Amino acid sequence: MSGHPRVSPHEPDWAALRARFPLLARQVHGKPLVYFDSANTSQKPDAVIAAVDDFYRRHNANVSRAVHQLGNEATEAYEGARTKLARFINARRDEIVLTSGTTFAINLVAYSWAQPRLKPGDVILLTRMEHHANIVPWQLVAARCGARIEVVELLPDGTLDPEMLHEKLTGAVKLFALTHTSNVLGTVNPVRDICREARRRGIVTLVDGSQAVPHRAVDVAAIGCDFYAFTGHKLCGPTGTGALWARREHLEAMPPFLGGGEMIKEVRFEGTVYNDPPHRFEAGTPNIAGFAGLGAAVDFLEGVGMQAIHAREAQLLAHLTGELDHIDGLRLFGRAPDKAAVVSFAIDGVHSHDLATLLDLEGVAVRSGQHCAHPLLQWLGVGTTCRASLAFYNTHEEIDAFIAALRKVRALLA
Incomplete structure (x- = not known):
């Protein structure tokens, strides 16, 4: 993506807020952590x-x-x-x-x-x-x-x-x-x-x-x-x-x-x-x-403001969805007009657990499996999916890193 949305002077300082979450500064397998599993459990700020x-x-x-x-x-x-x-x-x-x-x-x-x-x-x-x-x-x-x-x-x-x-x-x-x-x-x-x-x-x-x-x-x-x-x-x-x-x-x-x-x-x-x-x-x-x-x-x-959080996550979701739509063979599940920053997807011919395991080696944490929703996945006609779920402490740069890792992993599994 060429350029990311500019932060309004009236918006919270998202970089400063992100710095309040100690775990987000760590590395995984020698790579900067990209934590896209907040629907599973959120990270905790220093105050908590x-x-x-x-x-x-x-x-x-x-x-x-x-x-x-x-x-x-x-x-x-x-x-x-x-x-x-x-x-x-x-x-x-x-x-x-x-x-x-x-x-x-x-x-x-x-x-x-x-x-x-x-x-x-x-x-x-x-x-x-x-x-x-x-x-x-x-x-x-x-x-x-x-x-x-x-x-x-x-x-x-x-x-x-x-x-x-x-x-x-x-x-x-x-x-x-x-x-x-x-x-x-x-x-x-x-x-x-x-x-x-x-x-x-x-x-x-x-x-x-x-x-x-x-x-x-x-x-x-x-x-x-x-x-x-x-x-x-x-x-x-x-x-x-x-x-x-x-x-x-x-x-x-x-x-x-x-x-x-x-x-x-x-x-x-x-x-x-x-x-x-x-x-x-x-x-x-x-x-x-x-x-x-x-x-x-x-x-x-x-202190952050729930309206600001909602708007921030909507921006991140739009960025992520737009990038995923350009990946060949990827199916995205859920296109509701009013949608939270949760994206479940599958790539043709690739098991979600294999995909998530290799993404983890790139420092990217996503959820794979049935997400405690067996009846829904049966209706979708898939056994498992990968799920990337965002929070306000995520960044547009992380989305770019995730997409790059996803393309790399997809090429390995092709």
Whole structure:
């Protein structure tokens, strides 16, 4: 590509922000690292690493179980993360359940909300593009209560089929669980419009926001869903963190998912009085240091600005897509008009694992495989793909290096 887009004086200093991510400065196999796997897990800025380090060095104690200073500081860090996450997605803090990630959050809804309510003949509606974490829990619950799974299929560009979607929103559907952004296609679903139509029909909605929250401003009040789940480690935060947002009326009506400490008010052998939400769903000692780091990640991202991040990644995506379209024999999956910076592709006659392995030797990290989306890849008619996923800390120069490495590797495998 001849020349890269100039940075506006009003834009963040992307080079300075990138320098805040220590891992991005390392080399792999003697080559500068090009990290194109942020849809899998994001890299962490220095502020997040420092927050976790500071917690263990200066504040380490358990939450809500001590009146001493360290206990108060630990609780402040943990509850502070809840407050920051609520602000980040425009929610009430007492509607934020802190979890280990999206998978736990969806299972919480499946077993605490869905299983007690669903009955034979009820329908759980999903889409073809769901991650396994938004498929398997519903299959397990459906098998236990006699409900059935139905699926909204896709159009060739990777968007939801609107006619089928309209037809599937029937009175039998009690829950519609869908992703905000596909981790394979990059498709950004119109969740606000979908949730509005579902709500008119009395259908409860759950949105998997794992691939959306790190890359665009998310307002759960505007979306109008009933549940929204997301993961911290894709949000520049530590692994083992995440959250479930849920309408207060749902949380108050849901029984505990796990039993143990912290989720109770009083325990007697004759019976237990459970805590109020959200603490009712936070049994045991949480990942306190992780949430201290996640709070720092939210501060960092808000400092950059989610609109700026979204615009930056759109520029990078346009550059990457344009370059990939000029590589002979390469098929790109997902051409939605509204698309995140996720590009899945295959090269004719080349296995994705071989391609990713050789790219790694050139210092380029991409994901290969089925991306926890077997039903989607079956629909695409491929066994595996390579996936290059970008974040705001990537650069146009990295895209050029990736394309050069891809051409070199393709020539070796031809």
